[in-house]
Amino acid sequence: MVCILWIPTYKHQKPTRRTNIVPKFRISDCQIIEDEEGYFELWGEVKPAHPNRLGNNDIDIYIYKNTTRFVIFLLRVLNWLQTKELLNKTRCVDDNKVILSITSWIVNKIRSILIFLLDNIPLSAAKLTKVHIIRLRCIEISDNGMMCFSYDCGYPKKRIYNILNDGKLPECIYHNIKVLYHKHQFHDKEQDASLQPLYLEKRKFEDIRNKKDGRKQVLKKAIEHYLYCFNSVFNTNTTLYENFHQKINTNYISIYIRSKRMLFIVVILHVLLICAYFCFSNDTLKLLMFILVAIYFCFILWEWKTISCKYIITKMLQIEGQYRYAQALIHSRYNSSKNNNCRKRTYNIRSNYCLSKAFLETTKKRTDAHIVLISIWITIVAAIVSIKYSN
Numbered sequence: 001m002v003c004i005l006w007i008p009t010y011k012h013q014k015p016t017r018r019t020n021i022v023p024k025f026r027i028s029d030c031q032i033i034e035d036e037e038g039y040f041e042l043w044g045e046v047k048p049a050h051p052n053r054l055g056n057n058d059i060d061i062y063i064y065k066n067t068t069r070f071v072i073f074l075l076r077v078l079n080w081l082q083t084k085e086l087l088n089k090t091r092c093v094d095d096n097k098v099i100l101s102i103t104s105w106i107v108n109k110i111r112s113i114l115i116f117l118l119d120n121i122p123l124s125a126a127k128l129t130k131v132h133i134i135r136l137r138c139i140e141i142s143d144n145g146m147m148c149f150s151y152d153c154g155y156p157k158k159r160i161y162n163i164l165n166d167g168k169l170p171e172c173i174y175h176n177i178k179v180l181y182h183k184h185q186f187h188d189k190e191q192d193a194s195l196q197p198l199y200l201e202k203r204k205f206e207d208i209r210n211k212k213d214g215r216k217q218v219l220k221k222a223i224e225h226y227l228y229c230f231n232s233v234f235n236t237n238t239t240l241y242e243n244f245h246q247k248i249n250t251n252y253i254s255i256y257i258r259s260k261r262m263l264f265i266v267v268i269l270h271v272l273l274i275c276a277y278f279c280f281s282n283d284t285l286k287l288l289m290f291i292l293v294a295i296y297f298c299f300i301l302w303e304w305k306t307i308s309c310k311y312i313i314t315k316m317l318q319i320e321g322q323y324r325y326a327q328a329l330i331h332s333r334y335n336s337s338k339n340n341n342c343r344k345r346t347y348n349i350r351s352n353y354c355l356s357k358a359f360l361e362t363t364k365k366r367t368d369a370h371i372v373l374i375s376i377w378i379t380i381v382a383a384i385v386s387i388k389y390s391n
Contacts, residue, residue, distance in 0.1 A: 001153045001167045002139070002205040004198040004222045005174055007181045008325040009145040015181040020051045022179045024064070024123055027170055030115075032075050033065075033160050039072050040065040042163060043128060046176045049135060057138035057147065059180070061173060063161060064128040071121060078114045081107055132156040134163075136177075140215070144332045146222050147181075150202060168199050194233045198225040219334040220342075227335070227345040230326045234352035237319055241359040248307075248363050301371060308367040316360050323353045 007015040028042040043066050049058035136149040153167035163170055174197050198221065200208075208217050326349055329335060335342050 002200045005147045007145040010324045022046045040067045059136040061134040063132040067127045131161045223334045231345040237356040238352045245359040245363045312364045
């Protein structure tokens with residue numbers, strides 16, 4: 001099998017290794033497997049085959065089995081929470097929606113705790129045994145970040161150690177290979193999950209390569225494939241930010257109601273007001289009410305500041321980073337305007353990028369206006385309190 005991996009880049013240069021060390025990672029997606037020695041899960045590690053040779057880009061994928069008892073126990077509990085039997089039992093209480101929602105919330109919380117524990121168990125505590133090696137031989141490397149690898153997709157001695165699905169590598173392998181060459185900037189690692197390698201059978205690959213301009217044809221196929229991936233990313237972005245924009249502009253009060261922090265602070269404030277009503281005089285109660293209203297407005301201001309700065313600005317940086325990487329494909333000489341698929345995807349990427357950016361910018365203007373309005377209200381409340389009780 002031949003796979004063409006694209007290393008995201010915004011410069012016109014061949015990918016170069018920036019590190020020789022990538023942490024071990026889970027391959028089996030929290031699934032337990034059994035052999036004659038007992039239960040285990042599969043782990044992987046990506047290493048340069050020849051770390052001291054700068055010109056050699058062959059890569060070895062080491063497959064390990066992890067037999068740590070505590071990990072297997074956690075995986076069993078996690079898998080049990082996802083079984084059909086448990087889901088069916090949960091649906092039995094469908095008549096009572098309150099019980100159903102509480103049960104679902106408890107199950108999700110337990111799952112998140114288990115996943116957190118699994119992800120944070122130190123590697124030194126894991127019992128890893130090497131069971132298989134796959135070598136990726138680098139056939140070609142291009143200036144636009146494309147790396148072409150061939151590998152043997154035959155089965156290991158024991159099929160249960162096989163990680164290939166129809167000859168294709170798990171996505172986590174690709175994303176850890178990228179770590180060797182690519183630094184994540186302006187985007188989360190999870191966002192790279194939308195990029196998937198292009199696979200070709202060795203015979204089909206050689207047929208294309210042996211034709212006139214064969215290398216060019218291979219790279220054109222790769223550009224078309226990765227433009228499709230970015231097209232999906234920007235389509236999703238546009239839908240997400242449009243919904244967020246509508247939520248802010250039409251029903252922004254629901255943000256306060258649905259916010260657990262806001263609900264918590266409102267309950268606390270009302271408890272304090274009830275206590276003050278029975279314990280203090282009218283003047284003291286009025287002062288306390290003014291103070292509590294000011295606290296309430298300050299908390300709303302903090303909520304809007306979080307939305308404006310932490311969420312919107314972060315998302316704007318992310319789509320800028322994504323578009324910068326997409327431009328490496330859009331401006332590639334292999335992105336032919338004669339190819340109808342490439343032309344459509346290029347147009348859609350540019351259009352959705354502009355739309356996403358516009359939605360976020362207008363949403364930020366809206367939140368900034370609310371921040372100013374809330375600040376004015378806080379000032380008015382503070383002024384009333386100071387005038388009222390300064391005399």
